Amino acid sequence: EVQLVESGGGLVQPGGSLRLSCEASRFTFSNYAMTWVRQAPGQGLEWVSTISNTGGSTYYADSVKGRFTISRDSSKNTLYLQMNSLRAEDTAVYYCARFWGYGDYWGQGTLVTVSS
Amino acid sequence: EIVMTQSPATLSVSPGERATLSCRASESVSSNLGWYQQKPGQAPRLLIYGASTRATGIPARFSGSGSGTEFTLTISSLQSEDFAVYHCQQYNNWPRTFGQGTKVEIK
Numbered sequence: 001e002v003q004l005v006e007s008g009g010g011l012v013q014p015g016g017s018l019r020l021s022c023e024a025s026r027f028t029f030s031n032y033a034m035t036w037v038r039q040a041p042g043q044g045l046e047w048v049s050t051i052s053n054t055g056g057s058t059y060y061a062d063s064v065k066g067r068f069t070i071s072r073d074s075s076k077n078t079l080y081l082q083m084n085s086l087r088a089e090d091t092a093v094y095y096c097a098r099f100w101g102y103g104d105y106w107g108q109g110t111l112v113t114v115s116s
Numbered sequence: 117e118i119v120m121t122q123s124p125a126t127l128s129v130s131p132g133e134r135a136t137l138s139c140r141a142s143e144s145v146s147s148n149l150g151w152y153q154q155k156p157g158q159a160p161r162l163l164i165y166g167a168s169t170r171a172t173g174i175p176a177r178f179s180g181s182g183s184g185t186e187f188t189l190t191i192s193s194l195q196s197e198d199f200a201v202y203h204c205q206q207y208n209n210w211p212r213t214f215g216q217g218t219k220v221e222i223k
Contacts (some may be wrong), residue, residue: 035212037160045152045160045203047212061211101207102150104171104215106159 002027002105004096009110016086016114018088022079022096022107029077030054035099036070036081039109046092049081050099064090086114118142118206122215128223135191137218139204144184148208151180151189154217155200163202164189195218 008020010073019068036048049070058070069082079096091114097103119142129135147167152160162171164180165172167187177192191198199222204215 044206044216045154045214047205047214050212059210101148101212102162102165102205103152103160104162104165106161109158 004098004105004107006094006096006110007105009094009112011113011115012086013116014087014114017082017084018086018112020081020083020094020096020110020112020114022081024077024079024098027098027105029072030074031096032074033100034070034079035097035103036079037097037099037103037106038090039095040089040092043092048094051079052100060070071088083112086112088114090114117211118145118209118213120204120206120213120215122218124203124218125216126180126219126221128221129194130223132193133223135194135198137189137191137202137220139182139187139189139215140180141185141187141206145208147183148206149180149182149187150205150207151178152200152203153200154203154204160203165176191220200219 003025005023051070054113067085071080093109095109096107098105121140123138126143149167151164154160168180178223179190181188201217
């Protein structure tokens, strides 16, 4: 069964930075696009960013464009999300998913809390 | 961006009854529509893609229909494990967008 395990969440002050990781296993990572989706407490799902299977194409929500960077390392089967200039409204559980159009496999999420 | 609107926000249904959830797109998304189930403290689980194709391992009591701007998820006979929040999501355009969710609760 496909496995996706996120890490790197935590408490960070406004204006700070954090890097999330998502380790993938049990599928050929380099064949699939990957995505980050977040969910603020008690809220719905928000698409954040997608990277193509090769890493050659990336897409971002307007709410994070210029502050977040998605990347991948196929030698490590790992997806990343570098988050800079964090704001209180970035507080959410961040999920990685095997996802181009839709997400067929999801990790369990990592909580990011932006607060002073 | 395409706005996805789900109705109702909450649906109260008795076990064994039929549940019908709606999702409307602000412009046509063709059949590029997915449905997810999410239980408290868990990640979303893909139920339906392509508006009507069940994902691997999804029971036949879940069915999806619609195209263009109007979509429906039907659960033919609710089981105890089906009480959850359901999200629709379009993938016709960037950015990908989700509806706000419909909570299916026990009546």
